Every structure is written in structure tokens, then in C-alpha cells.
Amino acid sequence: MNAYNIDIKPKKHLLDINFKEIWFYRDLLYMFIKRSIITVYKQTILGPLWFIVQPLMTTAMYILVFGRIAQLSTDGLPQILFYMSGIVIWNYFSESFTTTAHTFNQNAQIFGKVYFPRLIMPLAEILSGLIKFFIQFSLFIAIYLYFYFSGNTSIQPNWTLALVPVYIGLMALIGLAAGLIFSSLTTKYRDLNHLLTFGVQLLMYATPVIYPVSTIPEKYKIFIQANPLTPILEGFKYAFLGAGHFSWDALGYSGGFTAVLLFFGLIIFHQTERSFIDTV
Amino acid sequence: MSQPIIKIENLSKLYRLGEVGTGTLSHDLNRWWKTKVLRREDPYTKIGSVNDRTQAAQKGEHVWALRDINLELQEGDVLGIIGKNGAGKSTLLKLLSQVTSPTTGRIRARGRMASLLEVGTGFHPEMTGRENIYMNGTIMGMRKKEITSKLDEIVEFSGIAKYLDTPVKRYSSGMTVRLGFAIAAHLEPEILVVDEVLAVGDAEFQKKAIGKMQDVSKSHGRTVLFVSHNMAAVKALCKSGMVLVNGSQRFEGNINDAIDFYQENNALVLAENNHWEFGNNAENDNIRVTSIKITPLNGTTLDISSGVQIEIDFYNKIKDITEDLTFEIVTKEDILVFHHGVVFAKDRDSKLGKHKITAVIPPDVLNANTYSMNLIFGQSQRYVLFSKERICAFEVENVAIGNNMSVMPGVVRPNITYTVNRNDQK
Numbered sequence: 001m002n003a004y005n006i007d008i009k010p011k012k013h014l015l016d017i018n019f020k021e022i023w024f025y026r027d028l029l030y031m032f033i034k035r036s037i038i039t040v041y042k043q044t045i046l047g048p049l050w051f052i053v054q055p056l057m058t059t060a061m062y063i064l065v066f067g068r069i070a071q072l073s074t075d076g077l078p079q080i081l082f083y084m085s086g087i088v089i090w091n092y093f094s095e096s097f098t099t100t101a102h103t104f105n106q107n108a109q110i111f112g113k114v115y116f117p118r119l120i121m122p123l124a125e126i127l128s129g130l131i132k133f134f135i136q137f138s139l140f141i142a143i144y145l146y147f148y149f150s151g152n153t154s155i156q157p158n159w160t161l162a163l164v165p166v167y168i169g170l171m172a173l174i175g176l177a178a179g180l181i182f183s184s185l186t187t188k189y190r191d192l193n194h195l196l197t198f199g200v201q202l203l204m205y206a207t208p209v210i211y212p213v214s215t216i217p218e219k220y221k222i223f224i225q226a227n228p229l230t231p232i233l234e235g236f237k238y239a240f241l242g243a244g245h246f247s248w249d250a251l252g253y254s255g256g257f258t259a260v261l262l263f264f265g266l267i268i269f270h271q272t273e274r275s276f277i278d279t280v
Numbered sequence: 281m282s283q284p285i286i287k288i289e290n291l292s293k294l295y296r297l298g299e300v301g302t303g304t305l306s307h308d309l310n311r312w313w314k315t316k317v318l319r320r321e322d323p324y325t326k327i328g329s330v331n332d333r334t335q336a337a338q339k340g341e342h343v344w345a346l347r348d349i350n351l352e353l354q355e356g357d358v359l360g361i362i363g364k365n366g367a368g369k370s371t372l373l374k375l376l377s378q379v380t381s382p383t384t385g386r387i388r389a390r391g392r393m394a395s396l397l398e399v400g401t402g403f404h405p406e407m408t409g410r411e412n413i414y415m416n417g418t419i420m421g422m423r424k425k426e427i428t429s430k431l432d433e434i435v436e437f438s439g440i441a442k443y444l445d446t447p448v449k450r451y452s453s454g455m456t457v458r459l460g461f462a463i464a465a466h467l468e469p470e471i472l473v474v475d476e477v478l479a480v481g482d483a484e485f486q487k488k489a490i491g492k493m494q495d496v497s498k499s500h501g502r503t504v505l506f507v508s509h510n511m512a513a514v515k516a517l518c519k520s521g522m523v524l525v526n527g528s529q530r531f532e533g534n535i536n537d538a539i540d541f542y543q544e545n546n547a548l549v550l551a552e553n554n555h556w557e558f559g560n561n562a563e564n565d566n567i568r569v570t571s572i573k574i575t576p577l578n579g580t581t582l583d584i585s586s587g588v589q590i591e592i593d594f595y596n597k598i599k600d601i602t603e604d605l606t607f608e609i610v611t612k613e614d615i616l617v618f619h620h621g622v623v624f625a626k627d628r629d630s631k632l633g634k635h636k637i638t639a640v641i642p643p644d645v646l647n648a649n650t651y652s653m654n655l656i657f658g659q660s661q662r663y664v665l666f667s668k669e670r671i672c673a674f675e676v677e678n679v680a681i682g683n684n685m686s687v688m689p690g691v692v693r694p695n696i697t698y699t700v701n702r703n704d705q706k
Contacts, residue, residue: 004287004388010381028418035404035415042406042447113397114419115378188308274381277374278295 015267022117032124036099037131051135055091059084066210075212075243076154078147081140082241086209088140089236092133093171093229094200099125100179101196104187104276111277118273119266122179126172133168144240156242160235163251167236173258174228180265184272208233212244225250228257283390284352285503286471291349291385293371296342345371347527349385355470356501360508360518360535362542364614367524369507373397376473376505391470394420398475399460405449409440409459412448416463430466437492438462458485465492471503472496476510486513493517511539548612548650548673554582556672567657567666568595570634574674577640583677584693587643592655593636596625601659603630605637608654609646610670617646617691621661644695648678648687 022029041047062083066072074082100122104111107121148155186192204210207229216224224230231250238244346368353359363369374380376387377395402419403412413434417427427434435441438458440451448456474493490513497504497517508514514521514535521538523531523545531541549556554574562569570593577587592605603625609617622637624630651674656667678687 004390006378006387006389006391006393008375008378008382008387010383010385025418025421027422027424030424031415031418034411035407038411039404039406110402110419112374112379113377113401114395116419116421277380 015263015270017119017266017270018117022119022123025116025120028116029120029124029127032120033128033131036124036128048135051132052139055084055087055136055139058087062087062210072211073215075214075241077241077243078152078154081144081147081155082212082237083210084140084143085237085240086233088133088136089167089171089233090204090207090209091136092129092168093175094204095129095132096126096172096175097179097182097200098196099129100176101182101186103179103183104272105183105193108277119269122176122183122269125179126176129175130168130172154243155240157240158238158242160239160246163235164239166251167232167239170232170254170258171229173262174232174254177258177261177265180269181261184268184276187272187276203229212237214244228254230254282354285355285357285391286351286353286387286389286505288349288351289386289388291346291372291375291387292344292383293346293368293375293380294342294383295345295371344527346375346382346524349529351522351529351532353503353505355503356497357520358497358504358506358518360506360514360521360538361524362508362511362514362521362538363524364546366526368527369524370397370475371527372524373473373475373505373507389471392421393471393473394464394467394469395473396461396464396475397473399457399464401460403448403456403460406447408447409444409451412459413463416460417467420464420467421469422467434459434462434466437465437488454485461485461489461492465489465496468496468500469502471505473505474507476508490517511543515539545669548652549670550650550673550675554672554674558671562668562671564666566596566598568597569655569666569668569671570594572653572672574672577643581677582674584646584648584679585643585695588641588646588674588676590639590641590653591636592639593634594657596630596632596635598659598665599630599632600628601630602626602628602661603665604658604661606656606658607639608656609641610652610654611691612650612652612673615691617651621658623661645692646676647690647693648676649691650675 041050044050046053059080063079067074067079067083103118103121103125111118144155148157182192182196206224207227208216208224213221213224213230213234231247231254234244235246235251238246349372351359361369361372373395374397375382376393377397379397400412400416402415404415407415410431413431414424414427418424435444438455438461440455440459443451443455448459451459472493493504493506494517496502504517506514506517518535520533521531521535521542522529523538523542525545530545531538556572558569558571560568571591572593573591574582575589575591576582577589579586582588590607592607596603602623604621604623606619606621608619611617620639622639624635624637652670653672653674654667654669655671657665659665678685681688
């Protein structure tokens with residue numbers, strides 16, 4: 001007689017993620033990713049083209065408003081590349097953050113009826129976001145290559161291109177961690193939902209997406225650099241464009257911050273998933 | 281006897297009533313301060329309040345939706361869980377399905393456990409039937425290749441072959457349910473937990489669904505926990521039964537006995553001439569209720585304006601205590617009309633032997649309806665000596681208002697006096 005494999009008890013440990021179980025449910029992860037990709041643009045004319053239209057339009061708008069009207073510096077780089085690189089990676093973060101932040105509230109219906117490792121849901125959001133990111137990223141690369149081969153000397157790609165996957169990973173994980181915390185807290189305190197949308201917007205202006213760090217007056221620099229997203233944005237742009245700033249210290253700071261945030265995110269998510277259906 | 285496949289020990293679940301979501305930060309801080317820092321009892325938990333829906337909830341009060349459930353099931357057992365609405369059936373299913381976690385106690389089980397609290401969980405209206413089969417199947421813990429190998433069976437069982445590549449939003453509700461059930465039926469878990477999902481769908485489909493569940497339990501030796509109000513379905517499917525009343529486990533055993541127990545506890549005990557003799561059916565160590573007689577106070581028919589006289593004959597077996605009798609009148613819709621206590625032995629002067637209490641419900645109180653009576657004998661208005669719910673039931677006839685023969689809505693129908701002052705101006 002084999003032992004009991006299901007054991008339902010009131011108190012679990014602070015953090016025990018059952019990776020084996022998540023692995024067992026990998027097909028579900030795949031299905032959720034598929035669902036979020038194929039359902040978003042069903043019954044639309046442009047379909048997946050919307051993935052590309054959105055960053056293109058945003059870039060055009062930024063060039064007009066920040067580049068032409070406000071005349072913000074881009075460190076001498078072609079504006080389209082400067083803005084687009086910022087938008088593409090920032091979008092991935094904000095997408096990951098906002099979609100995972102709705103994990104509990106938007107899936108209460110499913111969570112109330114059937115059990116599966118709840119972490120599957122935010123993971124699926126992060127991964128489907130990654131697919132969207134790569135579509136937009138390819139667009140950026142295409143434009144980038146056009147500029148590069150047409151002999152634009154201001155672009156100086158360098159060895160830190162090897163770190164690009166790290167930047168993308170960090171963006172995903174910070175988005176995930178912040179989203180986990182948000183989604184857990186919003187099950188009880190709905191106020192946070194109101195904060196979320198404009199909070200992300202404000203955060204974007206506190207992060208060097210549309211301006212380079214070099215334009216920040218010395219006395220404010222410390223605030224911008226305290227933002228753990230800054231080294232990622234700067235590093236990403238530096239790798240492709242060669243302007244800006246790269247340092248291991250800053251990257252280490254971002255990495256450490258991500259690890260701590262993720263640790264707390266997982267704990268609070270884990271604590272919430274056990275009983276949120278009673279409070280939602 | 282082998283080790284049980286499911287073992288439930290002292291399972292309880294506490295819920296908080298009233299508003300949840302406002303002022304919770306201060307509540308949470310208060311609770312955290314009192315319990316974790318001062319190590320006091322949780323100020324928001326009143327231990328002992330049973331889940332009795334007839335009492336109005338106080339704001340912030342906690343109730344036990346389930347209390348001390350113990351259960352063991354062997355492989356191949358099919359258990360029916362029956363009880364009124366709010367008895368805790370759904371809570372038990374939610375705990376079994378791991379949708380929420382218990383307050384105390386433990387559930388252990390062997391093998392794969394699938395729960396059907398609803399069919400078609402995770403169906404997305406924009407996706408096709410085929411896509412949704414994979415979506416729903418994986419949500420319930422199936423592997424993709426497992427679904428692929430059973431796809432034909434599922435499609436055949438649900439009878440939607442023609443619409444397999446049509447978005448589910450174009451399906452009729454019956455088709456959606458059939459598809460959902462078909463997927464669930466092909467899960468092949470060791471333990472299947474089924475809620476009243478069979479209540480949907482047409483009669484033919486229900487028959488098919490019950491047949492499938494019988495097949496699963498009998499020929500495959502799977503364990504099934506089935507919750508339903510449909511006694512015929514429970515009887516057809518289950519071998520054993522459990523009756524839940526207000527969150528507690530009141531009966532467990534053979535399914536026929538369980539159904540009898542449930543129906544006895546919910547049946548209207550009507551009697552000719554409104555006269556009940558109990559023999560020794562209403563007796564314990566403290567009290568024996570011998571008979572109850574309900575008559576109109578005025579006239580010959582028990583109607584709204586006749587008033588109701590209730591005579592309760594009982595034999596008291598304890599002397600020298602303070603004793604009281606409380607009776608409750610409940611409508612057939614389970615609404616408590618009133619709860620009234622009579623102290624028949626003050627200051628510890630109760631006597632042994634026969635007693636008769638005659639109580640009168642004045643005219644123009646009860647509306648036309650069928651009522652049941654609960655009797656509770658108590659000591660010092662604190663301890664219960666004897667209680668019997670729905671000991672008897674009686675009907676109050678309607679009295680027409682003018683030419684209007686219909687029964688007025690409402691629980692009570694008082695005779696309201698009024699004056700009209702009109703200031704007619706020309």
C-alpha cells in the first residue's frame with residue numbers, strides 16, 4: 001500500500017514551492033500561454049500585427065513629443081532607436097507586472113473551482129509576455145540593423161550584448177515579483193488596483209526610458225540610480241547603441257534587488273493562495 | 281481492511297460573516313497584535329457559533345461552516361453527501377478540491393484526485409471546442425498526450441463532433457455542459473469529487489452522466505464523493521451516505537439509512553386533528569415529550585384569525601433545577617418566525633412527573649402557511665437538556681380579505697389598525 005500523496009493541512013511552511021508539481025502541470029502552462037496569445041487578437045482585422053503597431057505608434061509619438069517638441073537629448077543617437085529600445089524592454093516589464101498583478105482577481109472564477117499550482121498562472125503571463133516581447137524586439141532589431149548597415153557611426157554595439165538575455169530575465173523577474181506582491185495584496189485591499197495603472201506610468205518617468213541618465217543633474221542622479229530598473233534600461237541601450245553607462249556594480253544591485261523582491265513575492269503569494277478564495 | 285484511500289480527520293473550516301474587505305487593514309493589525317504579540321485569543325473568533333442560518337449574522341462574526349468532520353473511505357466506495365443548503369457540503373468539496381485550506385484538521389488521500397465543482401472550468405468562449413478540450417483537460421491535471429489519446433472518446437461522448445472547430449461561444453449551453461462533462465468523465469482519477477453539476481443538462485444527458493459515473497465506480501473501482509439534492513441520483517449511485525446539518529456530521533452509514541435520516545429531519549410531521557402522540561420517540565434522560573396538541577383558540581378551523589393554542593405534555597425527569605422550554609416556529613421555507621421561552625421551574629424548583637404547558641399564539645400573527653415547531657428544553661436558559669427540531673407541523677388556513685382570496689405575501693399577517701385623515705379641499 002503506497003503512502004498518501006495528497007495531504008491537505010491548515011498550516012504550510014512559509015515557503016514551500018512544489019517544483020515537481022509545477023513540472024507535472026507544464027502542459028497547463030503551455031495551454032495558458034497559448035490561450036493568452038491567441039485570444040487577445042481573435043476577431044480583429046490586424047491580428048498579431050497589433051503587437052508591432054503598438055510600439056511603432058508609441059515610438060512615433062515619443063519622437064514627436066519628447067524629441068521634437070521637448071527636445072530631450074538622446075545622447076546623440078538616432079531618436080527612433082533610442083526610444084524604441086526603451087519602449088520595447090519597458091513594455092515587457094510593465095506587461096509582466098500588470099498582468100501578473102491581476103492573477104488572483106481575474107482568475108477567481110477558475111481558482112474557486114479547481115486546484116492547480118497557482119504559480120502556473122503568473123508564469124504563463126511572464127512567458128506569453130516574452131513571446132510578445134520577442135516580436136517587438138525583432139522589429140527593433142530590423143530597424144537597428146538598417147541603421148547599422150547604412151553606416152550610422154553613432155551606434156557602437158559592444159561585448160555587453162552578451163548580457164542582453166540577463167537584462168530580459170531581470171525585467172521578467174522584477175515584473176513577476178512585483179506582480180505577485182500586488183496580486184496578493186489586492187485580494188484584500190482593492191485600493192491597490194487604482195494605484196497600479198498610474199503607478200506603472202509614474203515609474204516609467206522615474207526610469208531612464210525616454211531620457212538618458214547623462215542628462216540628469218548630478219544632485220538627482222542618486223534617485224534615478226536607486227531605481228533597480230535603471231541599470232537594466234541603461235545596460236540594454238548601452239549594449240546595442242554604445243551610449244550611456246554600464247557597470248557591474250549597478251547590475252549586481254539590480255540582481256540583488258530582484259532576488260530579494262522575488263523571495264518576498266513568492267512568500268506572500270504562497271500565503272495568499274491558500275485562502276484567498278475566502279476573502280476575494 | 282486495507283488502508284483507506286481518503287482519510288479525513290477533525291476537519292473544520294471557519295468563515296467570517298459580514299463585510300469583508302473594508303477596514304480590514306485595521307482589523308488585521310488588531311488581530312495580529314492580539315494573537316501574535318499578546319498571544320491572546322483571536323478577538324474576531326467566537327468559538328462555538330455553529331452555522332445556523334436562521335440567526336441573523338452579526339457583523340464580523342465567525343461561523344464554523346464545517347465542524348469536526350471525520351471520514352474514511354476505501355477504494356471503490358461511493359459516498360453521497362447530503363444536506364440542506366448551507367449545511368457545509370460545498371465547503372467540504374472546496375476543501376477536498378484544495379480550492380481553500382481548512383482551519384483545522386487534515387485530509388489525506390492516495391492517487392490522483394479530481395474535483396468537478398463545475399464543468400468546463402477555464403473554457404474560453406473565443407477558443408474552439410478542440411482547444412477548450414485541451415485547456416480544460418490540462419486544468420484538471422491531465423497531460424496533453426493523455427487528452428490526445430482520448431480525444432475521440434470525449435468528442436463522441438459529448439456529441440459535438442460537428443462543432444469541434446467552432447468557438448465555444450457559438451455553442452448552446454447544453455452543448456457546453458456536455459462537452460465539459462465529457463472531458464471530466466475521461467479524467468480517470470483514483471478519486472472523483474462531484475458537485476451537483478448534474479443538475480444542468482437535459483434528462484437524457486443526466487441519465488448518461490450518472491451511467492458514466494456508475495461505470496467509473498463499479499468497473500474501474502474508483503472512489504467517488506457525490507454531492508446532490510437529487511435523492512434518486514444519490515440512491516442510484518452511492519453505497520454509503522453522510523448527512524451534514526449546520527456544518528456537523530450528523531449521520532454516516534448505508535445510503536438508504538442516510539436518506540431516511542435526512543428526510544426524517546426535513547419532513548413536515550403533519551398529523552390528523554393536529555394531535556401527536558410520541559410514545560418514546562421523543563425522549564432522553566432528562567425529558568420525555570408525550571404529546572402535542574394544536575387547536576384553534578377561537579372557532580373550529582386553524583386560520584389566520586383563529587389564534588393557535590399549543591398544548592405540550594411532557595414528563596420531567598430532573599428535579600431541583602431551573603428549567604425552561606423554548607419553542608420555535610419555522611415556516612416551510614425555513615424562515616424562523618419567532619423563538620419564545622417559557623420558564624416553568626424557577627429557582628431550582630423543578631419537579632418530577634407530568635407537566636402540561638399551554639401556549640397561545642394570538643390571532644392575526646401567523647400568515648397562511650405550513651409551519652414546523654422546534655422544541656428546546658433548557659436548564660437555567662443556558663444548557664440544552666433536550667431538543668427536537670421539526671417535532672410537528674401544522675397548517676394555518678387563509679382568511680380572505682373582502683373578495684380577495686389569495687394568500688398575502690410575508691411571514692406574519694398582523695391585524696393592523698389605521699386611521700385616515702383627509703383634508704379634502706374644494
